[in-house]
Amino acid sequence: MSRYLITGIAGFIGSTLAHTLVEQGHEVRGIDNLSTGNLDNLSGLGNRIDFRQVDLQDVAGMQSACEGMEFILHQAALASVPRSVKDPLSSHQSNLNGTLTLLIAARDAGVRRIVYAASSSAYGDQPTQPKHEEMPPLPLSPYAVQKLACEYYLQAFYRSYGLEAVCLRYFNIYGPRQAADSPYSGVIAKFTTSMMAGETPTIFGDGMTSRDFTYIDNAVSANLLACQAPSSVATGRVFNIGTGESHTLNEVYAAIASVLGFSGKPIYGFPRAGDIRHSLADISRATKELDYQPMVHFRNGLQKTVAWYVSEKEKKEAAAL
Numbered sequence: 001m002s003r004y005l006i007t008g009i010a011g012f013i014g015s016t017l018a019h020t021l022v023e024q025g026h027e028v029r030g031i032d033n034l035s036t037g038n039l040d041n042l043s044g045l046g047n048r049i050d051f052r053q054v055d056l057q058d059v060a061g062m063q064s065a066c067e068g069m070e071f072i073l074h075q076a077a078l079a080s081v082p083r084s085v086k087d088p089l090s091s092h093q094s095n096l097n098g099t100l101t102l103l104i105a106a107r108d109a110g111v112r113r114i115v116y117a118a119s120s121s122a123y124g125d126q127p128t129q130p131k132h133e134e135m136p137p138l139p140l141s142p143y144a145v146q147k148l149a150c151e152y153y154l155q156a157f158y159r160s161y162g163l164e165a166v167c168l169r170y171f172n173i174y175g176p177r178q179a180a181d182s183p184y185s186g187v188i189a190k191f192t193t194s195m196m197a198g199e200t201p202t203i204f205g206d207g208m209t210s211r212d213f214t215y216i217d218n219a220v221s222a223n224l225l226a227c228q229a230p231s232s233v234a235t236g237r238v239f240n241i242g243t244g245e246s247h248t249l250n251e252v253y254a255a256i257a258s259v260l261g262f263s264g265k266p267i268y269g270f271p272r273a274g275d276i277r278h279s280l281a282d283i284s285r286a287t288k289e290l291d292y293q294p295m296v297h298f299r300n301g302l303q304k305t306v307a308w309y310v311s312e313k314e315k316k317e318a319a320a321l
C-alpha cells in the first residue's frame with residue numbers, strides 16, 4: 001500500500017485515478033478547489049479518501065496536503081485552451097503559480113515522486129506527425145505555455161532538489177466522468193450529450209481537425225506505471241501518453257451518431273482560437289521506458305463512454321420521478 005496525493009481529485013482524470021487507487025487498497029488524499037470539478041465524481045468513495053477543498057495556491061493547504069505522502073498525481077489545472085485565451089491571468093495563476101506552490105510543499109515534505117498531467121498542446125501546430133518528445137515545443141495558447149512551463153518547473157525541481165518528477169503529456173483524454181456542461185468540455189462529452197438531447201452538435205472548423213483520442217483507462221495506467229518505473233528511466237523526463245492513432249472530428253461525430261442512432265447532420269462553425277489542426281502521439285518512449293500500452297482503443301472507448309453518459313442520464317431521470 002502506498003500513500004498518494006491527487007490534485008484535482010474532483011475532476012475527470014483525478015477522480016478516476018482516485019477510484020482506481022482506492023480499489024487497489026492505497027491510501028488516497030485529494031485536493032480540489034471545485035472550480036471545474038464536481039463532488040459527484042467522488043461518489044462511492046465516502047470516507048475512504050481524505051478530501052480537502054483547497055486551492056493549489058494556498059501555501060498552508062499544500063504543506064498540509066503533502067505531509068506524509070509518497071506520490072503526487074498532479075492533475076489540478078484550469079484545463080482549457082479557449083478559457084486561457086479569454087482569461088490568461090486567472091489560468092496562469094491557477095496553473096503555474098499553483099504548481100509552483102505545490103512543488104515547494106512537496107519538496108519540503110520529502111515526497112518521493114510527482115507525476116504531472118502535462119499536455120500535448122506543448123507541441124503546437126508543427127506539421128510533423130506523430131509528435132515525439134525530442135521535438136522543440138511550440139506552445140500557441142496561454143494554456144499551452146502554462147502546461148509547458150510547469151514541465152520545466154518539475155524538471156528544475158528534480159535537478160535542483162532531487163524531487164523525482166515525471167511529466168506525462170496527455171493527448172485528448174476522454175471517458176466517463178468528463179464534464180459535458182461547460183463551453184470548454186471535451187468534444188466527445190459534448191457531442192454525446194448533445195446528440196442524446198436530440199440537439200445537433202457544432203463542429204468548430206471543417207471537421208478534418210484530428211486528435212489522438214485516448215481513453216481514460218490508458219491515462220490511469222500511465223500514471224501508475226510512472227510512479228513505479230525506476231528513477232533512472234523515468235525521472236526528469238517527458239512521456240507522450242496517447243494511442244498512436246488519430247481520428248478526425250467528422251469521424252468522431254459519425255461514430256457517436258452511429259452508437260446513439262442519431263441522424264442529424266453536423267453544423268460547422270468557425271475554428272476556435274488557439275486550437276491546433278492535427279495531433280498524433282508517438283508513444284514509443286512510454287512503451288519502451290514505462291512499459292505503457294494503450295489497452296482501450298477508439299471504438300471500444302467511445303462505446304464505453306457513450307454507454308456511461310446514457311446510464312447517467314437514465315439514473316437522473318429515474319431519481320427525478
Ligand SMILES: NC(=O)c1ccc[n+]([C@@H]2O[C@H](COP(=O)([O-])OP(=O)(O)OC[C@H]3O[C@@H](n4cnc5c(N)ncnc54)[C@H](O)[C@@H]3O)[C@@H](O)[C@H]2O)c1
Binds near residue numbers: 012038075173179
Ligand atoms: N482531459 C484532457 O484531454 C487533458 C489533456 C491534456 C492535459 N490534461 C491535463 O490533465 C489534468 C486533468 O484534466 P481533466 O480533464 O481531468 O480536467 P478537469 O477540469 O475535469 O479537472 C481539473 C480539476 O482541477 C481542479 N482545479 C483547477 N484549478 C485548481 C486549483 N487552482 N486548485 C485546486 N484545484 C483546482 C478543478 O476543480 C477540477 O476538479 C489537467 O491538468 C489538464 O491540464 C487533460
